[in-house]
Amino acid sequence: MTKVGENLNTQAKDKAKHVFVFLEVFIHEGGIQSYVKDIFRAYQKLSPGYQAEIFVLRDRPNSAKDWESEKLRFHGFKNQSPQIGRLKMTLALLKCLLLQRPQQVFCGHINLARLVQTLCQPLGIPYTVLTYGKEVWEPLNNRERHALTSASGIWTISRYSRDRSCAANFINQNQVKILPCAIDGNKFTPGTKQPELIAKYGLTDARVLMTVARLWSGDIYKGVDVTIRALPQILQVFPDVKYLVIGRGDDQPRLAQLAQDLGVSDRVIFAGFVPTEELIAHYRLADAYIMPSQEGFGIVYLEAMACGIPVLSGDDDGSADPLQDGNLGWRVPHRDPGAVAAACIEILTGIDQRCDGYWLREQAIALFGMDALQKRLQELL
Incomplete structure (x- = not known):
């Protein structure tokens, strides 16, 4: 400058x-x-x-x-x-x-x-x-x-x-x-899960749900707490699920306490801040990107899709554009743990076209x- x-x-x-x-x-x-x-x-x-x-x-x-x-x-x-x-x-x-x-x-x-x-x-x-x-x-x-x-x-x-x-x-x-x-499709690409990151976060043989978000008390609309509340229902169907939360902020103690109160603290991993250059390797750890939020757009959905990861968003926000009104991902009421759980179970079942990582990436890059x-x-x- x-x-x-x-x-x-x-x-x-x-x-x-x-x-x-x-x-x-x-x-x-x-x-x-x-x-x-x-x-x-x-x-x-x-x-x-x-x-x-x-x-x-x-x-x-x-x-x-x-x-x-x-x-x-x-x-x-x-x-x-x-x-x-x-x-x-x-x-x-x-x-x-x-x-x-x-x-x-x-x-x-x-x-x-x-x-x-x-x-x-x-x-x-x-x-x-x-x-x-x-x-x-x-x-x-x-x-x-x-x-x-x-x-x-x-x-x-x-x-x-x-x-x-x-x-x-x-x-x-x-x-x-x-x-x-x-989204830069040359930067955000599919890839294998790095063994060192699997070991770091204790994700061996786990199905991984992931969110990238600020954990500020003023940003609870990101829906991390809703996803934590959905975990007990998801675990009944997929007991190997773990939830990787990337981000930092003053709301983390409340979220950690919520996980403990619900008996899922061993299923929730708070990774803290991850630099942008390391974010792609972290996206690749995920089996689903989950953020039932209220976004103006939600560029993180594009980042996940470009990495071939299926996505879940809220159904009353700007995510309608990257998710193409639900054609490219799951959109659910953003404060409804039951709806989040049901959609996560669908995603992890993997039979929907929206779970096809290569198709998803192709669509996201063509549009965005x-x-x-x-x-x-x-x-x-």
């Missing part, structure tokens, strides 16, 4: 066509961050002539050095004082808009929409707001809603997220375009591979 203001005095021939403004991209790992990086990858492959300046409020100035290219220039503004960091970004962004007059500004979070609106509107520069999920599912305050509805466009990741945000904030659905999450993302991004731009 460049220093504040550096390289913004660009000659006309190098002027940025687009400007992106995000809260954070590289400082933390998560679904939104992964999605944004995929947008960057797709942008890099667009036809010549596309150039973008990218401003990231909470990332360090050098966080994106591996991403710099002729098409993408990054500017990070992390500061010990959040107020000073925001002021520095505001000034640098304003300078960029004045000097380069981009065709479009893309606001990467609703929390930045008011700032982007304030800078863009007086200059006559159109802006688009990117939305993801629950941050826009409830009524916004008046200033945020005005910044959102005044945008020339709104992007979101799924039909569910579009419908819910429009209903909550009186948005015309025609204003909202869908840019779904994507990086080529599909690049094509859709080109259409929207």
Whole structure:
């Protein structure tokens, strides 16, 4: 990432066509961050002539050095004082808009929409707001809603997220375009279960259910507790089942206590945080990916499917898109342990086409591979 203001005095021939403004991209790992990086990858492959300046409020100035290219220039503004960091970004962004007059500004979070609106509107520069999920599912305050509805466009990741945000904030659905999450089929691939991981987690001769999720007390919608409650019923049919939970957070003690209270603590393994580069080997341990959640989209379902793993999701959220309304996986009421148990038993029986790992992978990549993302991004731009 460049220093504040550096390289913004660009000659006309190098002027940025687009400007992106995000809260954070590289400082933390998560679904939104992964999605944004995929947008960057797709942008890099667009036809010549596309150039973008990218401003990231909470990332360090050098966080994106591996991403710099002729098409993408990054500017990070992390500061010990959040107020000073925001002021520095505001000034640098304003300078960029004045000097380069981009065709479009893309606001990467609703929390930045008011700032982007304030800078863009007086200059006559159109802006688009990117939305993801629950941050826009409830009524916004008046200033945020005005910044959102005044945008020339709104992007979101799924039909569910579009419908819910429009209903909550009186948005015309025609204003909202869908840019779904994507999966790198060259990275997430099927493979054998690694013996060292089987030994590490005590999974010898076990059928493995798996969830990858933050274990924060504010994110109980992920459904890890529901899956734990489903285990006694599943174990009656498949007594060799174990449940591998990947992720960390302050809700883990409650979940561990729940497993103990239900007498299944020996069946639940909390693996803690697993780095992205090790995640694929962990997906391959699973016989089923289980997350009865309420997601804006749920990129983890795509990751599992690309690895050939059958998936279960909630039935009232954005997972309808990656699971293609149930054609590619099981969708159940997200707080119903009985429904989760019944679906898990079906999956582990393995007779449904949705358990065919190679077919599942083929479908997921055709619909949500990086080529599909690049094509859709080109259409929207």
